[in-house]
Amino acid sequence: MEKIPIVRIIINTFVVPWNNLQLFSYALSVPILLLVCVLGVWYSTSTNTVLNLVFYCLYFIAFAYLAIICHQLILKENASLQDVLLPNISVLLRFIVLMVAVYLLAILIKYTLITIYINVLYHTISGDLTNEALNQKMSQKFEFGQYIAYIPSMYIFARLCLVFPATALGYKPSLKWSWKATKNNHFHIFVIVVLFPWLLRLFLNAIYRENSTLVEQVSIALLTYISTALGVFAISLTYKELYRIEQEKL
Numbered sequence: 001m002e003k004i005p006i007v008r009i010i011i012n013t014f015v016v017p018w019n020n021l022q023l024f025s026y027a028l029s030v031p032i033l034l035l036v037c038v039l040g041v042w043y044s045t046s047t048n049t050v051l052n053l054v055f056y057c058l059y060f061i062a063f064a065y066l067a068i069i070c071h072q073l074i075l076k077e078n079a080s081l082q083d084v085l086l087p088n089i090s091v092l093l094r095f096i097v098l099m100v101a102v103y104l105l106a107i108l109i110k111y112t113l114i115t116i117y118i119n120v121l122y123h124t125i126s127g128d129l130t131n132e133a134l135n136q137k138m139s140q141k142f143e144f145g146q147y148i149a150y151i152p153s154m155y156i157f158a159r160l161c162l163v164f165p166a167t168a169l170g171y172k173p174s175l176k177w178s179w180k181a182t183k184n185n186h187f188h189i190f191v192i193v194v195l196f197p198w199l200l201r202l203f204l205n206a207i208y209r210e211n212s213t214l215v216e217q218v219s220i221a222l223l224t225y226i227s228t229a230l231g232v233f234a235i236s237l238t239y240k241e242l243y244r245i246e247q248e249k250l
Helices: 006-019 021-044 049-075 081-085 089-125 131-160 163-168 175-181 186-207 214-249
Strands: none
Touching: 006 021, 006 186, 006 214, 021 049, 021 081, 021 214, 049 081, 049 089, 049 163, 049 214, 089 131, 089 163, 089 175, 131 175, 131 186, 163 175, 163 214, 186 214
16 A cells, blocks of 8 residues: 655655746745734733634634645645635535534543543552642643653644645535545544644744844744645645546556
8 A cells, every 4th residue: 555755745845836936925924924813912912702703713714715825735736826816605614614523523632531530640649648739739740641642632633634635625625534534544644634744833933032033033934824725735736646646447
């Protein structure tokens, strides 16, 4: 069974947008500007609980819009600016529903594992410790527990993420279909969908500094959205490679 090429996909994540830089720049500038505007207004009204919920939903929708554009830029043949900037409303709604389903499932798995970890840890280290000492010990171990829970939850996300590019192209995939489609590429999918974006975030964390200037803050914000787009491109290219492998088997 042919495996998806990890190195080629990661390289093409940078090469494909670079080879059509004008289209990608124009297309991505619209959703990124929308996200920045929503985020800016959200921060200015962050003390209002109702508005917080409204802007959280708006930000989620804007992010889905960005992701759809990213998938279509990679997967649509001869895509035009008008094509990718005006997605079908039904496609957008299906995409949002699937995003909610996949992220809720990943979060549920993560916090279930954290709860189990904390309960086991509590019974293991409680002993004769005072409440203050126990709380301090638990807080020290909690961050490690988050990492333990993060890996399986993101593994599930990686196995299910093919529904996103398929939906962006107008198909109606199921989570079961994505799980089956990725069954022979567990490790490869995890590297591309989870480890690669994680390395991009490490780079951003490395160049971030406290008390940064406004120009630096804006630059980091733009780099954050660009790195997010690169992560989505990687998912699109993974979908494209898996589709190629399936077609060659016919």
